[in-house]
Amino acid sequence: MLLTPEIVTISILNIFFVIFASIAFYFSLKIVLKYDYNETTTLQYTLEKQGYLVATIIKFIFYIKVILFIFFIFTLDNISTILPGAMCGAGVVNATPYGTYLLILKIINLYIFAYWIALHNEDMHSENQKYLKLKFQIFLLAYVLLLVEIILESIMFFSIDTKSVVDCCGAIFSTTDGTYMSTLLNIKHSILLSLFYGVFFLMFVAYILKNKYLYALLNLLFIIISLLSLIAYFGTYIYELPTHHCPFCLLQKDYNYVGYFLYIFLFIGTFQGLLVGLIDFSKEQENKKYKISLFFNTLYVLLISYYPLSYYIKNGVWL
DSSP, X not given: OOOOHHHHHHHHHHHHHHHHHHHHHHHHHHHHHHOOTTOOSHHHHHHHHHHHHHHHHHHHHHHHHHHHHHHHHHHHHHHGGGSTTOOSHHHHHTTSTTHHHHHHHHHHHHHHHHHHHHHHHHHHTSXXXXXXXXXXXXXXXXXXXXXXXXXXXXXXXXXXXXXXXXXXXXXXXXXXXXXXXXXXXXXXHHHHHHHHHHHHHHHHHHHHHTOHHHHHHHHHHHHHHHHXXXXXXXXXXXXXXXXXXXXXXXXXXXXXXXXXXXXXXXXXXXXXXXXXXXXXXXXHHHHHHHHHHHHHHHXXXXXXHHHHHHHXXXXXXXX
16 A cells, blocks of 8 residues: 555544544434424434534534545645656556546535535524435435545555556547547537637526526536536646646646646636525525626636637747
8 A cells, every 4th residue: 555644644534534424424314314393302402402513523524525635636746756657646546447436526525515514504594494404414425425435545545556657647638549538638629619618608698697507507517618628728728738638737836736726716616606506595695606606717717718818929829
């Protein structure tokens, strides 16, 4: 098993997560099965008190997990320096059969954990705690996903062989090797850009119409299209190299850590946009979520659009 200070830290935290999340799972299951807001028995009162304590534990775990995602990405990038052939975190992810699945699951869990926190915060401001049972139902699913993530993470770190040569990001994100990645990277840029800016424009239309479900759906599409267009098109202008498509190298010092800004802007913008359609906010709160979402999504679009425009202005040609 590969052991570095970062991996040891993650592993220790995972042990605590499993212990406290399992305790929370037990009480959450009791609440889901037995809680009834309309009853006024001693059992219901006890479940409400237990629910407050359990929610605090869950909130603590999920807050750390959301922040820990950035630390995990940093760890991958740091590990790449000791793996032969790896130039960034992409090589580490590809070093075992589990890395890609783990990364995808972590991104999904990132949104689910953050959603639970938002739902809990809204529930605490509700007079009748209308989301009390729902948030614990969601936690039951989140608990399973958390366990799967921790197991996959442990297996991945255990499986890494520091003596085996791994593919560099240039090989992983190649446009000529006939893999599904090369197929995605060979999508016409005109189609990608039309989808990217088209979905972004439609967000403003949905905001004006105040169609929160359409707005949430567009944000879900924007996550996928943004990541795909970043890898296939925009990233090459950040690197100023048409063959460099790696989404991990953006996190390195050579590129001013711009990847952290891009991914954080994209996460905040799309997450707030998804919340609009997932939680029944007051009009004031809903409008606030709209504005935060549009602000960060716009920041993302402006920052990512700067690179091809800047390149064209300096060189007079596109890549």
